[in-house]
Amino acid sequence: MSRSILTRRGALSLAGLGACHTVAPTSLLLPRHCPDPTALERRKILALPYEKSAFPIGSMAGDIGDDRAVLWTRVRDDRRSSWGLVVIELAQSDSRVAYEGPVSLDEGGFVQHALEGLTPGARYRYCFVRVEGGRAVARGAGGRFRAAIHRDSDEPLSFGGTSCTSAQWGGEFDTLRRAALCDELAFFVHAGDHVYADEARTLEGFRAVYERTFSRVGLRALHESAGMYVVWDDHEVHNNWDGETVEPARLAAARRAFFEHHAWRGGWQRPRRLYERFSWGRTLDLFVLDTRGERRPSTRAGPEAQYLSREQLQWLIDGLRSSTAAFKCVVNSVPIARFEGLFRVAESDRWQGYPAQRQRLLEAIRDVPDVWFLSGDFHLGCVARLEPSGPDARVIEVLMGPGGQLPNPIASLLDPPQYDFATSESNWVRFDADPRARSMGVTFFNEEGRAIFERTYRSPFTTAAGSRTLRAL
Ligand SMILES: [Fe+2]
Numbered sequence: 001m002s003r004s005i006l007t008r009r010g011a012l013s014l015a016g017l018g019a020c021h022t023v024a025p026t027s028l029l030l031p032r033h034c035p036d037p038t039a040l041e042r043r044k045i046l047a048l049p050y051e052k053s054a055f056p057i058g059s060m061a062g063d064i065g066d067d068r069a070v071l072w073t074r075v076r077d078d079r080r081s082s083w084g085l086v087v088i089e090l091a092q093s094d095s096r097v098a099y100e101g102p103v104s105l106d107e108g109g110f111v112q113h114a115l116e117g118l119t120p121g122a123r124y125r126y127c128f129v130r131v132e133g134g135r136a137v138a139r140g141a142g143g144r145f146r147a148a149i150h151r152d153s154d155e156p157l158s159f160g161g162t163s164c165t166s167a168q169w170g171g172e173f174d175t176l177r178r179a180a181l182c183d184e185l186a187f188f189v190h191a192g193d194h195v196y197a198d199e200a201r202t203l204e205g206f207r208a209v210y211e212r213t214f215s216r217v218g219l220r221a222l223h224e225s226a227g228m229y230v231v232w233d234d235h236e237v238h239n240n241w242d243g244e245t246v247e248p249a250r251l252a253a254a255r256r257a258f259f260e261h262h263a264w265r266g267g268w269q270r271p272r273r274l275y276e277r278f279s280w281g282r283t284l285d286l287f288v289l290d291t292r293g294e295r296r297p298s299t300r301a302g303p304e305a306q307y308l309s310r311e312q313l314q315w316l317i318d319g320l321r322s323s324t325a326a327f328k329c330v331v332n333s334v335p336i337a338r339f340e341g342l343f344r345v346a347e348s349d350r351w352q353g354y355p356a357q358r359q360r361l362l363e364a365i366r367d368v369p370d371v372w373f374l375s376g377d378f379h380l381g382c383v384a385r386l387e388p389s390g391p392d393a394r395v396i397e398v399l400m401g402p403g404g405q406l407p408n409p410i411a412s413l414l415d416p417p418q419y420d421f422a423t424s425e426s427n428w429v430r431f432d433a434d435p436r437a438r439s440m441g442v443t444f445f446n447e448e449g450r451a452i453f454e455r456t457y458r459s460p461f462t463t464a465a466g467s468r469t470l471r472a473l
Contacts, residue, residue, distance in 0.1 A: 068117075085127070089123075112266075156435065180222045193333075282324065284326065381444050383399075420453075440457045
């Protein structure tokens, strides 16, 4: 792993410019709201020849806080070149080079470069570069991200989400290619089934699936368009796996490949839990859960049902109850809302199949205002109340996606009043969290980029159990 403190000047020189002007589709493009056409460093980087073949699966920013981020890529390089990284902090009047320096490659060519000292809320562009004789001579994958806003800020934020992206799905993930064009998003959430690796058994097998999936135009563009928060679900290992029955060697290979292919501090070599909290000022706290890796199906029906480990559940309850952010968003790979009828078939795979723990969580957070669940897995999009009636009918879960997978036709069975909206179309969801207006906008976009559902939910922010109601404007 490479690690650096940001410096204005690092080891690389950008003085040696190449003559080729091939422009990558998503690299270092400035957003409309940040006019900065004269940034010298940007012009120099764009003037370098573009080495597409060395970066077949693009790049990604992740693990983002208000002063830190990790930049990820995988380099395919037979020439055994040296590689570097240039990071530019954008500003209205003047951009600055926030970092330029070397990066190190893991076995397999993976780069997970940890940055520190970022400016809260600032927007960044980055680009990996090939280095010869201390000079950048070619550019590779690159993208953009935003540092989390300052802990005292209540700035309104927009962010996106989806789930379920399979290489077996035809096309180039057009839904996500369109999402990548939305340059106002602070970050993007992928709620699991990022790849479908069910046939893989070995590390090389899992790596091949990631390569097939991440090289699709739409997914690569998405990864390079905003910082990503991700969590795994079942298909990163195999369908409906659980820790009690999974083959250990297969799980170990899948877990390593998952860590290799995302932006994590420490990469795969540093074992870590997959659930984590990311704070975006006073606007929102994001609680990314691991609802897959800790479940114990043998406990399902009992009073000690374990869908999350005891530690993860307590961490979640404590975090939600102590959070002072206006919105508490829980990224939850498999839904927590009650789904009946035909949906009972797969009940054992979700919260509903572990009723004692589900009830414990919902009771513990019943007086916490403005908790939102953002979920995936069903291959349909919907806006659901957690229960058809009662106190938990006040809490909303949004099922995001599929971003690129077979649609689920039984979305048509989901009707009001429990379900405000349901769709079988491929989709991504835009959330507009406004702590000043005390509102959350929810907009679903389909493969053509059309908004197929748009509603703003406003909360009175009362904290007494049972007295809060959400209403659509
Ligand atoms: Fe899926």
